[in-house]
Amino acid sequence: MKKVLEKMIRLARLKLPEEEMNRLTKKTEHVLEYIERLKELNTDDIEPTSHAIEVVNAFREDAATPFSNPKKIVEIAPKSFENLFEVPRVIDEG
Amino acid sequence: MKVKELSEKLARKEIASVEITESYFKKIEKLNPKLNCYLTLCKESALKTAKESDERRSKGKTLGPLDGIPIALKDIFITEGVKTTCASKILENYNPPYEGTTAAAFKKAGAVLLGKLNMDEFAMGSSNEFSAFGPVKNPWNLDCIPGGSSGGSAAAVAADLCVAATGTDTGGSIRQPAALCNIVGLKPTYGRVTRYGLIAFASSLDQAGPMTKDVTDAALMMNVMAGFDPMDSTSLNVPVPDYTASLTKPINGLKLGIPKEYFIDGIDSEVKQAIEIAAKKYETLGAKVETISLPHTKYAVPAYYIIAPAEASANLARYDGVRFGLRTPKPEDLLDLYEKSRTFGFGPEVTLRIVLGTYVLSTGYYDAYYLKAQKVRTLIKKDFLEALQKVDAILTPTAPTPAFKIGEKTDDPLKMYLSDIFTIPVNLAGLPALSLPCGFSKAGLPIGMQLIGKHLGEEKLFQIGFAYEQATEWHKRRPAL
Numbered sequence: 001m002k003k004v005l006e007k008m009i010r011l012a013r014l015k016l017p018e019e020e021m022n023r024l025t026k027k028t029e030h031v032l033e034y035i036e037r038l039k040e041l042n043t044d045d046i047e048p049t050s051h052a053i054e055v056v057n058a059f060r061e062d063a064a065t066p067f068s069n070p071k072k073i074v075e076i077a078p079k080s081f082e083n084l085f086e087v088p089r090v091i092d093e094g
Numbered sequence: 095m096k097v098k099e100l101s102e103k104l105a106r107k108e109i110a111s112v113e114i115t116e117s118y119f120k121k122i123e124k125l126n127p128k129l130n131c132y133l134t135l136c137k138e139s140a141l142k143t144a145k146e147s148d149e150r151r152s153k154g155k156t157l158g159p160l161d162g163i164p165i166a167l168k169d170i171f172i173t174e175g176v177k178t179t180c181a182s183k184i185l186e187n188y189n190p191p192y193e194g195t196t197a198a199a200f201k202k203a204g205a206v207l208l209g210k211l212n213m214d215e216f217a218m219g220s221s222n223e224f225s226a227f228g229p230v231k232n233p234w235n236l237d238c239i240p241g242g243s244s245g246g247s248a249a250a251v252a253a254d255l256c257v258a259a260t261g262t263d264t265g266g267s268i269r270q271p272a273a274l275c276n277i278v279g280l281k282p283t284y285g286r287v288t289r290y291g292l293i294a295f296a297s298s299l300d301q302a303g304p305m306t307k308d309v310t311d312a313a314l315m316m317n318v319m320a321g322f323d324p325m326d327s328t329s330l331n332v333p334v335p336d337y338t339a340s341l342t343k344p345i346n347g348l349k350l351g352i353p354k355e356y357f358i359d360g361i362d363s364e365v366k367q368a369i370e371i372a373a374k375k376y377e378t379l380g381a382k383v384e385t386i387s388l389p390h391t392k393y394a395v396p397a398y399y400i401i402a403p404a405e406a407s408a409n410l411a412r413y414d415g416v417r418f419g420l421r422t423p424k425p426e427d428l429l430d431l432y433e434k435s436r437t438f439g440f441g442p443e444v445t446l447r448i449v450l451g452t453y454v455l456s457t458g459y460y461d462a463y464y465l466k467a468q469k470v471r472t473l474i475k476k477d478f479l480e481a482l483q484k485v486d487a488i489l490t491p492t493a494p495t496p497a498f499k500i501g502e503k504t505d506d507p508l509k510m511y512l513s514d515i516f517t518i519p520v521n522l523a524g525l526p527a528l529s530l531p532c533g534f535s536k537a538g539l540p541i542g543m544q545l546i547g548k549h550l551g552e553e554k555l556f557q558i559g560f561a562y563e564q565a566t567e568w569h570k571r572r573p574a575l
Contacts, residue, residue: 013414013436048471
């Protein structure tokens with residue numbers, strides 16, 4: 001299980017030290033064991049419910065609406081440059 | 095102070111909004127260090143709003159019953175220019191660049207925002223112990239939890255550190271803390287109150303609602319919160335009634351169903367007894383009470399702990415340290431930036447849910463877990479809809495026990511999850527449910543009952559709740575602090 005969860009941690013873009021990984025594995029196993037209870041139920045002919053209330057697609061005009069203060073969006077970024085979000089280099093200079 | 099009571103006093107000019115707002119801040123300064131309800135206070139803007147309200151009133155104008163009333167919002171509601179943390183380190187300094195619909199609606203109604211309330215991080219928890227900014231204490235016993243995730247809201251209303259508050263409820267997060275703190279809490283029908291401006295946890299279950307000192311106040315708050323919002327794709331485009339109109343209707347002849355599956359092992363005997371006494375009270379008020387069956391009840395919690403973490407793992411992918419929120423100081427590369435920012439920013443319970451969610455959605459497990467849970471969700475919904483053809487509302491305990499001790503359940507996720515055993519099924523079915531005070535344990539801790547109604551049946555729940563409230567005194571008790 002720990003191996004599988006290590007993969008999940010990577011997929012979820014997290015990184016845990018060994019001790020925390022052990023604690024998390026124990027807790028996850030405990031919860032999954034409980035979830036297994038669902039196997040008792042035969043659901044072969046049951047339709048799945050994704051939303052409790054049936055809502056038909058909410059269509060709207062594909063029209064742009066101006067945002068009051070776009071500068072604010074960039075300003076709250078941890079690092080920005082002019083009107084761009086700044087991140088570490090992702091491609092080599094080559 | 096209650097919304098209705100204060101609104102009448104303001105109308106008669108017995109008191110001014112500035113005066114009452116100042117008195118709330120004084121009380122908060124005195125009691126918040128004990129309770130830890132508030133994460134952010136908005137003193138300057140609150141006094142400005144209060145002054146504007148008073149000036150409006152002196153000219154004979156008012157924006158309605160909430161005008162000049164000091165309220166507070168759970169820190170999951172987006173407020174433009176007011177820090178919104180969701181009780182997480184990853185959003186510790188997040189200052190939203192836009193206003194959520196609910197915050198805007200309260201502004202438009204003239205309400206005075208005192209501040210933002212503590213909660214479990216990203217609304218994941220049932221005790222408020224998973225806040226990154228320390229636990230909230232239960233005003234009835236400071237060694238106990240107030241419930242969660244809207245624990246700050248429940249404690250603030252119970253201790254009268256605001257007139258009324260808002261909460262959100264994904265699996266019981268309004269109703270369970272309301273029950274544990276002796277206040278009223280409504281989880282509306284899914285889609286009745288907008289999700290635009292709520293930080294997302296599990297989008298198919300999340301719903302915002304009022305947390306108040308009585309049913310009348312909950313109705314008044316719903317008059318502001320409910321309604322269609324084009325910014326929320328699952329918002330219901332259905333007219334909003336005046337929720338106060340149904341309150342005084344008689345409940346003579348109405349049928350209440352008590353599900354036999356809710357009286358399981360592990361339910362506290364004092365809670366069970368309180369519900370039995372409440373049922374008898376309803377009979378004396380002219381309602382008919384009968385036993386009903388919701389056969390798939392025991393599968394609700396396991397189904398929920400697949401669906402909610404799955405949706406959460408997707409919703410929380412946006413916290414990447416790039417556009418907003420916390421970023422690790424010296425990342426080696428982009429991947430390192432993501433991993434370190436997220437690992438440091440999320441607390442252990444949020445991490446657990448992200449991992450659970452990633453697992454149940456991953457290749458090879460999707461059908462066995464996620465699809466299976468969605469099918470079980472159909473069965474649970476069907477149970478409710480069939481029962482509600484026979485009865486007007488379902489009466490249950492809100493939580494299996496009164497408030498437990500701080501630290502009692504933090505190491506065992508299952509024990510914690512089971513404190514929502516009676517509230518979770520309702521979210522899976524998208525139904526409205528009202529929690530209201532119905533007794534006290536021998537140790538002096540509040541007990542709450544839950545009324546579950548049909549889709550968009552909030553008015554009937556208010557009617558049934560109000561009748562009980564008029565005939566009992568529980569909701570009038572206040573903690574000694």
